[in-house]
Every structure is written in structure tokens, then in C-alpha cells.
Amino acid sequence: MAKMTGGQALVAMLERHGLEVIFGLPGVQLDWLFDALYDARDRIKLVHTRNEQATSYMADGYARTTGKVGACLVVPGPGVMNAMAGLSTAYATNSQVLCIAGQIQTNQIGKAYGMLHEVPHQLEMVRSATKWAGRAMSPAEVPQLVVDAFAQLRGGRPRPVEIEIPPDVLQGTADVTLLDPVEIGRPAGDPDLLEQAAKALGASERPIIFVGGGILQSAAWEPLAALAEMLQAPVVMSSEGRGAMTDRSYLAQEMPAATELLPKSDVVLVVGTRFLQPANAPWGPKPGQTLIQIDVDPEEIGRNYPPTIGIEADARLGLADLVERVGRHNRKRDSREAELAAAKERVSDRFFEIQPQASYAMTIREEMGEDDIYLAGMTQIGYWSYTGFPVYHPRSFLTAGYQGTLGFEFATALGAQVGNPNRRVVASIGDGGFMYSVGELSTAVLHKIKLIAIVFNDRAYGNVRRTQRLNFNGRILGSDLLNPDFVKLAESFGMQGMRAEGPEGLRTALRSALKLDEPVLIEVPVDEMPNIWSALRP
Numbered sequence: 001m002a003k004m005t006g007g008q009a010l011v012a013m014l015e016r017h018g019l020e021v022i023f024g025l026p027g028v029q030l031d032w033l034f035d036a037l038y039d040a041r042d043r044i045k046l047v048h049t050r051n052e053q054a055t056s057y058m059a060d061g062y063a064r065t066t067g068k069v070g071a072c073l074v075v076p077g078p079g080v081m082n083a084m085a086g087l088s089t090a091y092a093t094n095s096q097v098l099c100i101a102g103q104i105q106t107n108q109i110g111k112a113y114g115m116l117h118e119v120p121h122q123l124e125m126v127r128s129a130t131k132w133a134g135r136a137m138s139p140a141e142v143p144q145l146v147v148d149a150f151a152q153l154r155g156g157r158p159r160p161v162e163i164e165i166p167p168d169v170l171q172g173t174a175d176v177t178l179l180d181p182v183e184i185g186r187p188a189g190d191p192d193l194l195e196q197a198a199k200a201l202g203a204s205e206r207p208i209i210f211v212g213g214g215i216l217q218s219a220a221w222e223p224l225a226a227l228a229e230m231l232q233a234p235v236v237m238s239s240e241g242r243g244a245m246t247d248r249s250y251l252a253q254e255m256p257a258a259t260e261l262l263p264k265s266d267v268v269l270v271v272g273t274r275f276l277q278p279a280n281a282p283w284g285p286k287p288g289q290t291l292i293q294i295d296v297d298p299e300e301i302g303r304n305y306p307p308t309i310g311i312e313a314d315a316r317l318g319l320a321d322l323v324e325r326v327g328r329h330n331r332k333r334d335s336r337e338a339e340l341a342a343a344k345e346r347v348s349d350r351f352f353e354i355q356p357q358a359s360y361a362m363t364i365r366e367e368m369g370e371d372d373i374y375l376a377g378m379t380q381i382g383y384w385s386y387t388g389f390p391v392y393h394p395r396s397f398l399t400a401g402y403q404g405t406l407g408f409e410f411a412t413a414l415g416a417q418v419g420n421p422n423r424r425v426v427a428s429i430g431d432g433g434f435m436y437s438v439g440e441l442s443t444a445v446l447h448k449i450k451l452i453a454i455v456f457n458d459r460a461y462g463n464v465r466r467t468q469r470l471n472f473n474g475r476i477l478g479s480d481l482l483n484p485d486f487v488k489l490a491e492s493f494g495m496q497g498m499r500a501e502g503p504e505g506l507r508t509a510l511r512s513a514l515k516l517d518e519p520v521l522i523e524v525p526v527d528e529m530p531n532i533w534s535a536l537r538p
């Protein structure tokens with residue numbers, strides 16, 4: 001036991017849990033915590049932003065590309081609310097984000113006095129975008145709160161959690177016992193069910209595997225590759241699961257290939273994915289097929305389609321176990337390389353016809369390093385990338401998941417870059433999405449975060465504008481944009497700005513940007529682009 005403030009106890013506990021970075025924005029209720037962070041500044045780096053929205057986005061980008069916990073730190077009320085878009089994105093993408101929030105004083109909570117930054121029911125509000133949220137009401141309670149938060153972050157399905165600490169608790173001194181992190185077990189799966197699954201897979205003639213972000217979160221890519229290889233099973237990745245299997249492999253397939261591969265399969269293995277799209281598609285599973293679902297979240301099993309065998313297990317543990325068991329039950333198999341390589345090529349040929357998106361995205365791919373990180377923003381090139389952009393490494397491809405959060409792009413990419421100093425992060429961003437976090441140009445320069453932001457400028461919320469023009473008879477409302485000169489804007493922050501015309505212009509600019517060891521904004525003026533979903537319709 002030692003005498004310390006609640007703020008010091010919190011920092012000591014974060015250190016014990018291995019936290020290295022916090023993305024935050026200060027304010028009066030956090031003063032005593034920032035003062036405690038000052039003492040730990042060599043061990044926990046504080047990256048401050050220009051809006052709380054960026055703190056949660058950065059924490060998410062950091063978490064999803066490193067496999068570590070990403071933390072954000074915000075004042076109560078408006079600070080928490082500003083961070084909610086990032087928390088909801090982290091919730092949708094199963095990201096280990098720890099939100100540390102301020103509160104009003106303990107004796108004022110729930111009284112509606114109207115104290116600075118007071119919002120009623122902050123804890124309840126945050127619960128709609130987190131899996132768990134808790135509060136410490138005295139310095140002595142802080143260690144257990146942090147242990148519980150990390151147990152939630154590391155156990156079961158990864159999703160954001162929040163802890164909140166009132167200012168009098170951060171300031172108050174007490175005898176505090178610091179606690180060690182607790183070991184968190186991951187469910188390995190019921191052996192009988194795994195044996196049944198292995199027998200079905202081993203006996204199958206044409207198995208197929210569907211995977212999502214669960215593979216990346218539990219670092220299950222090696223057993224996945226081993227299992228797919230021994231079964232000669234195509235691995236169909238949702239956009240959240242891109243990178244689970246390298247696109248260099250003929251076994252790695254994107255969703256459009258599933259329309260022909262799934263109906264011809266007899267056993268379907270679904271791991272760490274909601275399986276939402278196939279479950280609801282006309283080409284989706286049929287009662288005659290055996291469907292095996294592995295998920296760490298028991299509530300996800302059967303939510304979208306009833307499995308024949310449902311197994312609650314961590315993806316890595318469940319797949320590693322299956323590799324071993326299928327080894328004993330597997331039939332002799334011929335390579336499916338010719339068939340699956342052809343299926344993969346048909347999809348990429350179809351995607352390449354969608355222009356100019358394909359040329360821009362493939363230019364980026366060709367110039368980026370093999371394991372550099374790419375963020376596909378809520379913009380035309382981004383949508384194409386969800387399926388078309390080849391991904392070669394796990395944790396190197398980011399989207400906003402089902403939240404589709406316009407404006408997540410720049411800050412999420414910044415967080416990814418902070419977590420990966422030896423890889424470059426390249427983000428495709430629309431002019432609309434970019435302006436949400438324009439203030440974070442300052443964060444990039446101040447903290448020397450060397451990401452490359454490609455801003456596709458069509459002077460519009462182009463996705464909406466195209467719908468209004470084509471489907472609503474040109475009744476354009478609220479979708480034309482006035483933009484700054486992006487190159488001058490970047491330069492005014494002391495950042496490199498470049499303008500590039502067409503895919504080849506982008507190639508030249510990107511090549512020189514990648515040689516620089518600093519943040520770069522590349523503006524690409526573009527016109528309206530075709531809707532990729534209608535372009536793909538047969």
C-alpha cells in the first residue's frame with residue numbers, strides 16, 4: 001500500500017497493463033490526471049489532438065493495426081460525446097479501445113445542478129458504444145477498475161470499454177494497493193464439437209471457409225492458412241477480414257467469388273465473422289450444406305444463420321485445434337489451384353473494369369510497400385478497395401466497418417501510423433471526409449506522424465450527389481462542397497502538400513511522398529465516378 005492520488009494510481013495501473021500511448025485532449029476535470037501523466041511521460045506517450053473525435057479514432061487505428069490496446073482520454077460531457085463516433089466505429093470493428101473519461105465531482109453526479117460539462121447518464125450513454133463501462137468513486141477503487149477494464153478488453157469479443165473518474169477522485173490522496181493484471185483465458189472450444197467439425201471438414205469434398213475481423217483480432221492467420229491449405233478450401237474474407245489470408249494465395253478469395261463458390265460447397269466453415277452478407281444472399285447457404293460456425297461471442301453464433309455445429313471459441317485456438325484434428329480425418333485431396341486462381345482472376349478482371357477507381361487504387365497498391373498499411377475511406381476509391389485492393393499482410397487494411405463513419409479516415413490513419421513507426425500508412429480520403437478532421441493536420445506535424453493522406457477532391461459529397469443526380473432527377477441539395485486549396489492548407493501547417501492529376505500523376509507524387517520521412521497530403525482532383533455497386537451488377 002502506498003499514499004498516492006487517484007490520478008497517480010490510474011497512471012501506475014495503466015503502466016502495469018503495458019499501455020504505451022494515450023490519445024487525449026485535456027480539461028479541468030482531468031488536470032490531476034495530466035499531472036500524473038507528466039511524471040510518466042517517458043513511459044506513456046501523450047498524443048494530443050484538436051478534437052476529441054480524433055482521440056477515439058486514433059486509438060482505434062492504433063489498436064487494430066498493432067493488436068495492442070488503444071487508449072483515448074477525454075473530458076466528460078461534450079468531450080465524451082465528441083469521442084462517440086470513434087467509439088461506435090471501434091464497436092463495429094471489434095477494436096480494443098479504452099476510453100478514459102472525466103466526470104463531474106462525486107457528490108454532484110446525478111443531481112442536475114448543471115455543473116461544467118455535466119450530461120445526465122454519461123455512463124449509460126457510453127454503454128451504447130462500449131461492451132462495458134465503469135466508474136471509480138474513490139482513489140482506492142481505481143486499481144480494480146483498471147483491472148476490470150483490461151479484463152474486458154482482453155477477454156471474449158474485443159470491443160471498446162470506458163472508465164470514468166471524477167476530478168475529486170483523481171486529486172484525492174489515499175492508501176492505494178496497486179494490482180497486477182489478471183490472466184485472461186480464451187475459450188478453446190468444446191472438444192466434442194471440434195471433433196465433429198473436424199470429421200465433417202475432413203470428409204467434405206468441396207469445403208469453403210468464411211472469415212472476418214475475428215481472425216485479425218485473435219492473430220489466427222497462421223492456423224487459418226494451414227487449415228485452408230490442407231483442405232484446399234477457398235477462404236472468403238469480409239472487408240473487415242481482409243489480410244486474414246494473403247492475396248498472394250489462390251486460396252484467398254473476395255466476397256464476389258463466393259457467389260459461385262458457396263453454392264458448389266458441401267461444408268461451410270464460418271470463423272470470426274457475422275456472415276451477414278452470405279446469410280442473406282440468394283446464393284447463401286442451403287439446408288443441405290453443413291455449416292460450422294466458430295465465434296468467441298456466443299451471441300453471434302446463429303444470429304444470422306443457424307449453424308449445424310456452433311462452437312464458442314477464440315479463432316486462433318479453435319483453428320489450431322482443427323488443424324490438428326483435420327490432420328487425422330482429412331481425405332486425400334488434389335490441389336484446387338487452377339480452379340481457384342481462375343475464380344480469383346475473374347473477380348479482379350471484373351473489378352478492373354470499374355474506372356477510374358481501379359486505376360487509382362491499383363496505383364496506390366503498386367507503390368506502397370508490401371506490409372504498409374492502407375486505409376480505405378468512405379470515398380469512391382475506398383469502396384472499390386473494400387474488395388478490389390489486394391492485401392498481403394494481416395492488420396494492414398482498415399475500414400470503418402458497418403458503422404461507415406464518414407470522417408474517420410485521417411485520424412484513424414494517424415493512430416495506425418503512431419502504432420507502426422516502421423511501416424507507412426496511406427489513406428484514401430474524400431474531400432468531404434477529410435474536412436471532418438482537418439484540424440488534425442496540426443497533430444500530424446506536431447507529433448511527426450508521417451502518414452500519407454490522399455484526398456480525392458470532387459468538390460462534393462460525391463456519393464450522395466451522384467444519387468441525387470441519377471435517382472432523384474438532379475435535385476441536388478446539400479452535396480456540393482466548397483473546399484480550401486488543400487495543398488496550400490497542408491503547407492500552412494508546415495506539412496508537405498502535393499497535387500496530382502490522374503493515376504499516373506498520383507504514382508509520381510506517391511513515390512516521392514514515400515521517400516520523405518514526414519507527413520504528406522496529396523490532393524487528387526477528380527470528377528464524379530461510377531457507382532461501383534451498379535457497375536458490378538451483371
Ligand SMILES: Cc1ncc(C[n+]2csc(CCOP(=O)(O)OP(=O)(O)O)c2C)c(N)n1
Nearest residue numbers: 379380404406430431432433460461462463
Ligand atoms: C458520419 C456520417 N455522416 C454522413 C454519412 C453519409 N455519407 C456517406 S458517403 C458521403 C459523402 C462522402 O463524401 P466524400 O468524403 O467527399 O467522398 P466522395 O463520395 O465524394 O468520394 C456521405 C455524406 C456517413 N456515411 N457518415
Ligand SMILES: [Mg+2]
Nearest residue numbers: 430431460462
Ligand atoms: Mg467528395
